[in-house]
Amino acid sequence: xxxxxxxxxxxxxxxxxxxxxxxxxxxxxxxxxxxxxxxxxxxxxxxxxxxxxxxxxxxxxxxxxxxxxxxxxxxxxxxxxxxxxxxxxxxxxxxxxxxxxxxxxxxxxxxxxxxxxxxxxxxxxxxxxxxxxxxxxxxxxxxxxxxxxxxxxxxxxxxxxxxxxxxxxxxxxxxxxxxxxxxxxxxxxxxxxxxxxxxxxxxxxxxxxxxxxxxxxxxxxxxxxxxxxxxxxxxxxxxxxxxxxxxxxxxxxxxxxxxxxxxxxxxxxxxxxxxxxxxxxxxxxxxxxxxxxxxxxxxxxxxxxxxxxxxxxxxxxxxxxxxxxxxxxxxxxxxxxxxxxxxxxxxxxxxxxxxxxxxxxxxxxxxxxxxxxxxxxxxxxxxxxxxxxxxxxxxxxxxxxxxxxxxxxxxxxxxxxxxxxxxxxxxxxxxxxxxxxxxxxxxx
Numbered sequence: 001x002x003x004x005x006x007x008x009x010x011x012x013x014x015x016x017x018x019x020x021x022x023x024x025x026x027x028x029x030x031x032x033x034x035x036x037x038x039x040x041x042x043x044x045x046x047x048x049x050x051x052x053x054x055x056x057x058x059x060x061x062x063x064x065x066x067x068x069x070x071x072x073x074x075x076x077x078x079x080x081x082x083x084x085x086x087x088x089x090x091x092x093x094x095x096x097x098x099x100x101x102x103x104x105x106x107x108x109x110x111x112x113x114x115x116x117x118x119x120x121x122x123x124x125x126x127x128x129x130x131x132x133x134x135x136x137x138x139x140x141x142x143x144x145x146x147x148x149x150x151x152x153x154x155x156x157x158x159x160x161x162x163x164x165x166x167x168x169x170x171x172x173x174x175x176x177x178x179x180x181x182x183x184x185x186x187x188x189x190x191x192x193x194x195x196x197x198x199x200x201x202x203x204x205x206x207x208x209x210x211x212x213x214x215x216x217x218x219x220x221x222x223x224x225x226x227x228x229x230x231x232x233x234x235x236x237x238x239x240x241x242x243x244x245x246x247x248x249x250x251x252x253x254x255x256x257x258x259x260x261x262x263x264x265x266x267x268x269x270x271x272x273x274x275x276x277x278x279x280x281x282x283x284x285x286x287x288x289x290x291x292x293x294x295x296x297x298x299x300x301x302x303x304x305x306x307x308x309x310x311x312x313x314x315x316x317x318x319x320x321x322x323x324x325x326x327x328x329x330x331x332x333x334x335x336x337x338x339x340x341x342x343x344x345x346x347x348x349x350x351x352x353x354x355x356x357x358x359x360x361x362x363x364x365x366x367x368x369x370x371x372x373x374x375x376x377x378x379x380x381x382x383x384x385x386x387x388x389x390x391x392x393x394x395x396x397x398x399x400x401x402x403x404x405x406x407x408x409x410x411x412x413x414x415x416x417x418x419x420x421x422x423x424x425x426x427x428x429x430x431x432x433x434x435x436x437x438x439x440x441x442x443x444x
Contacts, residue, residue, distance in 0.1 A: 004027050004029070004155070004157045004167070005157055005159060005165055005167060007027065007053075007071060007076075008025045008026075008027055008053075008157060008158075008159035008165075009159050009165065010076075011025050011053075011055060011076055011079075011080065012024070012025055012159060012160065012161050014076070014077065014080045015055065015057050015080050015083065015084065015161075016161060018080050018081065018084045019059065019084050019088075020057040020058060020059060020083075020084055020087065020161075021058050021059055021060065022057075022058045022097065022098050022160075022161045022162065023055065023056060023057040023058060023083075023098075023160070023161050024055075024056050024098050024158065024159065024160035024161065024162075024164075024295070024296075025053065025054065025055045025056070025158070025159055025160070026053070026054045026156065026157065026158050026294065026333060026335055027051065027052070027053045027054075027156070027157040027158075027335075028051065028052050028053075028154065028155070028156055028157075028334075028335055029050070029051040029154070029155045029157075030048075030049070030050060030051075030152060030153065030154040030155070031047075031048070031049045031152065031153050032046075032047070032048045032049075032150070032151070032152035032153075033045075033046070033047045033119060033121065033124065033150065033151050033152070034046050034047075034124070034148065034149070034150035034151075035121055035124040035125055035128055035148065035149055035150075036128065036146050036147070036148040036149075037125065037128050037129060037132065037146055037147055037148075038132075038144055038145065038146035038147075039132075039144055039146075040129060040132070040133075042125060043146065045121055050069065051069060051071065052067055052068070052069050052334075052335040052336075053067060053068055053069070053071065053076075053079075053335060054066070054067040054333075054334065054335030054336060054337075055067070055079055055080065055083050056083075056338060057080075057083045057084055057087050058087065058096065058097060058098070059084070059087040059088055060092065061092040061093055061094055061096060061097075062087045062088065062089075062090050062091070062092055062093070062096075063087060063090070063093060063096045063097075063338065064083050064084075064086035064087035064090055065083070065336065065337055065338055066079055066082050066083040066086065067335040067336045093318075094321075095318045095319075095321040095322050096318055096338070097317065097318075097321075098160050098161065098162050098295065098296075098317070099160070099162055099164070099295050099296055099297060099317060099327075100162065101162050101163055103296075103297055103327070104162065104163065104164045104296045104297065104298075105164070105166065105291065105292040105293075105296055105297055105298035105299075105329075106298070107291075107298070108166065108168075108291045108292065109282050109291045111168075111282060111283075111284055111285075111286065111289040111290070111291060112197070112284045112285050113168065113169065113170045113171070113197055113285065113286075113289050113290075114153060114169040114170055114171045114197070115153075115171040115173065115197060115198040115199055115200075117199060118151075119151040119173070119199065123149075124149035124150070124151065125149070126205075127147075127149040127175050127205045128146075128147035128148055128149040128175070128177075128205075129147065129205075130147075130205035130206060130209065131147040131149075131175055131176070131177040131205035131206070131208045131209035131212075132144055132146060132147035132177050132179075132209060133209065134177070134205065134206040134207075134208070134209025134210045134213070135147070135177045135178075135179040135208075135209035135210065135212045135213040135216075136179060136209075136213065137209075137210075137213070138179075138181075138210060138213025138214055138216075138217060139217070140181045140182070140213075140216075140217035140220065141179050141180070141181050141213045141216060141217060142180055142181060142182060142183060142187070143179065143180040143187070144177075144178070144179045144180070145178035145179060145180065145189065145191075146177075146178060147175075147176065147177045147178075147205075147209070148174075148175070148176050148177075149174065149175045149176075150172075150173070150174040150175075151171070151172070151173050151174075151199070152171065152172050153169065153170070153171045153172075154169070154170050154171075154172075155167065155168070155169045155170075156168050156169075156170070158292070158294065158296060160295075160296055162296070164296035166291075166292050166296060168290055168291065168292075170197070171197055171198070172195065172196075172197065172287070173195065173196055173197070173198070173199045173202055174193065174194070174195045174202075175193060175194050175195075175202055175203075175205060175208055176191060176192065176193035176194075176208065176212075177191060177192060177193075177205075177208055177209045177212040177213075178190070178191035178212060179191075179212055179213055179216050180216060181213075181216040181217040181219070181220055182220045182221075186220065186221065188216055188217075188219035188220050188222070188400075189216060189219075190212060190215035190216035190218075190219055190369075190370075191212050191215070191216075192208050192209075192211040192212040192215060193208065194207075194208050194426070195287065195426070195427070196285070196287070197285040197286070197287060197289075198285060201285065215369070218390075218400060219388070219400045219402075220400065221399075221400065222388070222399075222400040222401055222402035222403075223391070223399055223400070223401055223402075224401065224402070224403055224404075224443055224444040225366075225391055225401050225404060225441070225443040225444065226443050226444060227440075227441060227442050227443045227444070228364065228441050228443070229438055229439065229440050229441070230362075230364055230365045230366060230438075230439065230441055231362050231365040231366075231392075231435055231436065231437050231438070231439070232365060232366045232367075232368060232406055232435070232436050232439040232441070233355075233358065233359055233362075233365065233366070233367045233368065233392065233433060233434070233435045233436075234368050234431075234433065234434045234435075234436070235367065235368060235369045235389070235433060236422065236423075236424065236426075236430070236431060236432055236433055237369070237370075238368055238369065238370065238371050239348075239431040239432065239433060239434045240427055240429050240430055240431045241371060242348075242410075242413070242414075242417075242431065242434070243277065243346050243347075243348060243429050243430075243431055244429060245376055245378075245383075245410055246262075246277065246304075246305075246410075246414070247304075247314065247342075247343045247346060247429075248378060249261060249262040249378060249381075249410075250262055250304070250310065250312070250313050250314055251313070251314045251319070251330075251340075251341040251342075252313050252314060252315040252316060252318075252319020252320060252322065252323060252330075252341050253318075253319050253322075253340065253341070254378065255313050255319070255323065256319055256322040256323055259378065259379050260378060260379070261377075261378065261379060261380055261381035261410065261411065262310065262381075265310050266310055266313070267309060267310065267311070268309065268310060269308045269309050269415075270305065270308065270309070270310050270411070270414045270415065271305055271308040271414050271415065271417060272308055272415065272416075272417065272418065273307055273308050274307060274308065274351075275305060275307070275308050275348070275349070275417065275419065276303055276305055276306055276307065276308075276348075276349045277303070277304045277305035277346065277347070277348050277349070278301065278302070278303055278304065278346070278347055278349060279301065279302050279304055279343055279344055279345065279346050280301045280344070280345045280347070281299035281300070281301070281329075281344035281345060282299070282300070282301060283345050283425075286344070286345040286425070286428070287345065287427065287428035288343070288344040288345045288346075288428040288429075289344060289345060290344060292329075293316075293329045293330060293331040293332070293339075294316075294331040294332050294333035294339045295316060295317050295327075295331040295333075295339055297317075297327055297329040297331065298329055299329045299330075299344060300329065302328070304346070312328060313325070313328070314328060314330040314341040314342070314343060315327050315328040315330055315341060316330060316331035316332075316339045316340060316341045317331065317339070318338070318339070319341060328341075330342060330343065343429070344428075345425075345428055345429075346428075346429045346430070347423065347425065347429070347430040347431065348419055348423070348430070348431040348432065348434070349419070349423070350419055350420065350421045350422065350423040350432045351418060351419040351420055351421055351432070352421060353418075353420055353421060354420060354421055354422065355420045355422055355432075355433040356395075357420075358418065358420045358433060358435050359392055359395050359396075359435070360395040361395060362392045362394075362395055362435075363393070363394060363395075364391075364392065364393060365391075365392040366387070366389055366390075366391060366392065366401065366404065366406070366439075366441060367389045367390045367391075367392055367397055368387045368388070368389040368406070369388060369389045369390070370387065370388045370389065371385050371386065371387055372385065372386030372387065372388070373385055373386050376410070380409070381409045381410040381411050382407075382409055382410075383406075383407060383408050383409060383410050383413060384405060384406070384407040385405065385406060386403075386404070386405050387404050387405065387406050388400070388401065388402045388403075388404070389401060401443075403443070403444075404441055404442065404443050405441070405442040406439050406440065406441055406442075407439065407440045407441075407442065408436070408438075408439045408440060412438075413436050413439070416436050416437040416438060417434050417435070417436050418434065418435045418436075418437075419431065419432045419433070419434050420432045420433035420434065420435070
């Protein structure tokens with residue numbers, strides 16, 4: 001197979017010759033290996049290698065996208081023919097089109113996004129086994145759903161008729177353990193995991209397993225609580241979901257359609273003074289780091305929330321044109337469809353108080369460790385989700401609770417949010433422990 005970038009530039013030349021006014025092409029190639037075991041016995045070993053190619057062509061203000069996993073000359077000729085034929089038939093889109101040459105990324109930062117070391121099935125088996133053993137060694141753990149370790153490497157290549165050519169390579173290592181504690185109908189399950197670009201940056205299997213076991217045991221004998229309006233504290237593994245609700249609400253298409261509860265909130269204060277939410281696509285070894293977006297535009301660090309105020313929408317080229325604004329370099333894309341906006345490494349900056357200090361004055365409240373369901377209305381901001389966690393009494397975690405629902409509106413939640421100081425970069429979208437005042441809790 002020829003060099004991927006040569007393949008893409010040849011494909012673009014063919015599309016132009018076939019009648020496309022402009023076009024771009026993306027190629028994704030990857031290798032993945034995963035292994036899971038339970039009670040010390042291997043249950044599954046999977047390895048996959050694959051590649052996909054997507055071609056997008058424009059004829060006037062009409063666009064079409066086609067994809068294929070076959071890089072042969074005959075298949076690519078057919079791909080071009082089909083794409084151009086489709087583009088001649090689809091309705092016009094006044095906002096579609098590739099970037100102008102002066103908008104393109106010219107400087108590609110070294111983000112150290114690919115671990116050069118390959119991983120063997122034996123490496124994965126050892127890590128998964130050690131994690132499960134550590135979890136099962138926790139007193140009170142009675143059964144296991146297993147340990148799992150994984151590795152993948154992906155190469156993304158992009159070229160366009162405006163002259164852009166770019167390529168990036170990414171790797172991801174993961175390790176998890178999930179176990180049960182208790183007996184019969186009183187059993188409880190919990191888990192822990194770690195993920196990193198470099199294998200050396202993973203938490204140890206023993207740390208992951210021990211944490212999973214301790215979390216499962218801590219959930220034993222949960223109680224129900226009365227309905228009330230109380231402060232709610234989100235553990236870091238669930239507080240990051242609040243960033244997802246924010247980023248979804250500020251994407252260009254939602255704003256252009258008027259279907260976001262934040263559509264009129266630009267430059268307004270959404271959070272308390274001092275609160276900032278930062279996107280950093282250039283963080284070395286970041287799980288979502290990238291130097292250019294899916295349309296060849298440069299990415300850069302942004303304070304999406306600065307001192308509590310909303311500063312930007314997340315725009316690809318199409319939504320930027322709809323809104324009459326400059327694009328922000330947030331285009332993401334697979335091989336089978338056009339780009340759409342998305343975020344890279346996103347995090348809520350830490351506050352000044354430790355989690356213990358954040359909870360110290362709470363007489364009655366809820367500490368959430370797991371969310372259930374997805375009851376969030378992106379148009380109104382209404383929020384209602386099932387939750388499990390621990391009841392807070394006099395500033396301390398007292399006992400586990402289950403079968404509760406918390407409800408509020410995201411605008412109120414953002415305004416009443418106080419972050420703790422325990423931010424860790426673990427997921428690609430990260431937040432410290434956060435406290436939100438006055439949430440409605442539906443219990444027994």
